[in-house]
Amino acid sequence: MNTETKQPSETSFESQAIAPMSATRPFYWSVRRELWENRSIYMAPLIAASVVLFGFGMTAFRLPQLRRNALALESARMRAAIELPYDAAAMMIMFTVFIVGIFYCLDALHGERRDRSILFWKSLPVSDRTSVLSKAIVPLAILPLLTFVIVVATQLVMLLLSTAVLLPSGLAGTTWQLLPWPRLSLILFYGLVTSALWEAPIFAWLLLVSSWARRATFLWAVLPWLAISAIEKLAFDTTFFIRMLVRRLTGGFEEGFVVVHYPKDAHVPVVDRLTQFDPLKFFSSPGLWIGLVIAAVFLIGTIRLRRYRGPL
Amino acid sequence: MATIEARGLRKAYGATIALDGINLRVEEGRILGLIGPNGAGKTTALDAILGLIPYQGELKVLGRDPWNERDLLMRDVCFIADVAVLPRWMRVSQALDYVAGVHPRFDRAKAEAFLAKTEIKRASKVRQLSKGMVAQLHLALVMAIDARLLVLDEPTLGLDILYRKQFYDSLLNDYFDGTRTIVVTTHQVEEIQHVITDLMFINRGRIVLETSMEQFEARYFEVMVKPEHLAAAQALKPIYERQLFGRSILLFDNVDRLQLAELGELRTPSIADLFVAVMGSNAGTAQGAAK
Numbered sequence: 001m002n003t004e005t006k007q008p009s010e011t012s013f014e015s016q017a018i019a020p021m022s023a024t025r026p027f028y029w030s031v032r033r034e035l036w037e038n039r040s041i042y043m044a045p046l047i048a049a050s051v052v053l054f055g056f057g058m059t060a061f062r063l064p065q066l067r068r069n070a071l072a073l074e075s076a077r078m079r080a081a082i083e084l085p086y087d088a089a090a091m092m093i094m095f096t097v098f099i100v101g102i103f104y105c106l107d108a109l110h111g112e113r114r115d116r117s118i119l120f121w122k123s124l125p126v127s128d129r130t131s132v133l134s135k136a137i138v139p140l141a142i143l144p145l146l147t148f149v150i151v152v153a154t155q156l157v158m159l160l161l162s163t164a165v166l167l168p169s170g171l172a173g174t175t176w177q178l179l180p181w182p183r184l185s186l187i188l189f190y191g192l193v194t195s196a197l198w199e200a201p202i203f204a205w206l207l208l209v210s211s212w213a214r215r216a217t218f219l220w221a222v223l224p225w226l227a228i229s230a231i232e233k234l235a236f237d238t239t240f241f242i243r244m245l246v247r248r249l250t251g252g253f254e255e256g257f258v259v260v261h262y263p264k265d266a267h268v269p270v271v272d273r274l275t276q277f278d279p280l281k282f283f284s285s286p287g288l289w290i291g292l293v294i295a296a297v298f299l300i301g302t303i304r305l306r307r308y309r310g311p312l
Numbered sequence: 313m314a315t316i317e318a319r320g321l322r323k324a325y326g327a328t329i330a331l332d333g334i335n336l337r338v339e340e341g342r343i344l345g346l347i348g349p350n351g352a353g354k355t356t357a358l359d360a361i362l363g364l365i366p367y368q369g370e371l372k373v374l375g376r377d378p379w380n381e382r383d384l385l386m387r388d389v390c391f392i393a394d395v396a397v398l399p400r401w402m403r404v405s406q407a408l409d410y411v412a413g414v415h416p417r418f419d420r421a422k423a424e425a426f427l428a429k430t431e432i433k434r435a436s437k438v439r440q441l442s443k444g445m446v447a448q449l450h451l452a453l454v455m456a457i458d459a460r461l462l463v464l465d466e467p468t469l470g471l472d473i474l475y476r477k478q479f480y481d482s483l484l485n486d487y488f489d490g491t492r493t494i495v496v497t498t499h500q501v502e503e504i505q506h507v508i509t510d511l512m513f514i515n516r517g518r519i520v521l522e523t524s525m526e527q528f529e530a531r532y533f534e535v536m537v538k539p540e541h542l543a544a545a546q547a548l549k550p551i552y553e554r555q556l557f558g559r560s561i562l563l564f565d566n567v568d569r570l571q572l573a574e575l576g577e578l579r580t581p582s583i584a585d586l587f588v589a590v591m592g593s594n595a596g597t598a599q600g601a602a603k
Binding site: 032120123 | 390
């Protein structure tokens, strides 16, 4: 065999032909492919936003009365009452996106095996690492970013709508005066970043299950954790594990802030001030870093599994 | 350097041995037909060559280890693993965009030119195309990639005869240039008889026959024996005998051509007939004879 003699010419041929393609190109196109395939990534939050706006529009005629009521309250409650629809809109869109993220991840590496298209993807020079990371970036960066844009746009439309409705009654100025809209956007952005990092292990776990399970991905994703919780409860009569899970699932937005728990009936938002930003607490919390390490382990596992996986 | 070189290639799934230590060498510029019954190990062999599964033994494809250097290898290797693996949600234009985006050796103009000859519309989704059109689309994508090895696993399964014929015609006329290497498996052996340059039979994870088509034509003869010569013909140890319209047709391996011509009408057997003969007889003898 004359491998040695042929090697140099072969390498030069290769580097010539490959040169124009940068390393990030396959990644970029793989992410685009995810967006082509999963239009729910942007359709679902857009639909949620339309529902919010429709609801807001339908009740707009009550706005002047509500505003007069709100203005009669003491300052904290007043602010809360004015903010409420804007927070509700943000929360509804965020919740929709969270659900989209869960089902996206569960299907991301299962769907391609189910419809055998994995054989097509694997026929192209895109590594398993690129493929898996292009899927992981959807819940970790694309969905939060999209949420931000859609929420801000929705709130802006709400703001304009309420201004128009309140204009005849002369109350329009009160919204602009009392609603800390830019501040809300900043809180939203920071909260989305912290929750993406906080929830990373959840999405990484879902991707792992999706690359491993032959069927019933949702059950495989959920049942082991419930089983561990149940065993803990039965064996030790403690609920440490389930509480940890619940905190991981729901705590995303709160982890990055100093949360003030007002009495429930006050309807005061838990986070409404920039002074509540607490990146130091967030980034020094062991919970965050343990979560990120676990997420990395799950993702490495997913990449390895995809290598061995063919169609179902 | 051979395009594919395997020594003692072995793969077991639990207790099932899919590949039982095969040796294989495919030179550049050959078109190899890999033929075998279901479960013979064809797909396993191809999966190993494509780096889709780990294996035991030695295997080099274009000088690379397919399992460990798969990402690099896929720049030079292309495959159609099955009909209908193109994602059904994808639009034709998206498929072109995507492959152009990720493959450094993809010539989009070439793919477009090929598609222009079909009725496939750019805006169509794969799910809206007929099975034959999906195969055409896949072929258009693959042929526009300047690969050195193309692997086709049952590329025409389930297609009607027009598409099947067209598929191989395109492959030979528009793609194959004598420097690329093609490996193809199929059950429709009659279609590839005049396409392939080399033939390999595989059964129960072993190679039972390995020959170039020139050798094949020089070595195997089928004789429609005149009834009065039947006994004489049988004395020459045919590897297979069958009846057609009351006449005996005997298949010979390595028997002098002139001697056979006296016994009856002589012709080159079809791959299908040889396949039946080899698979029907003792596989071990056949391999011995091949060496």
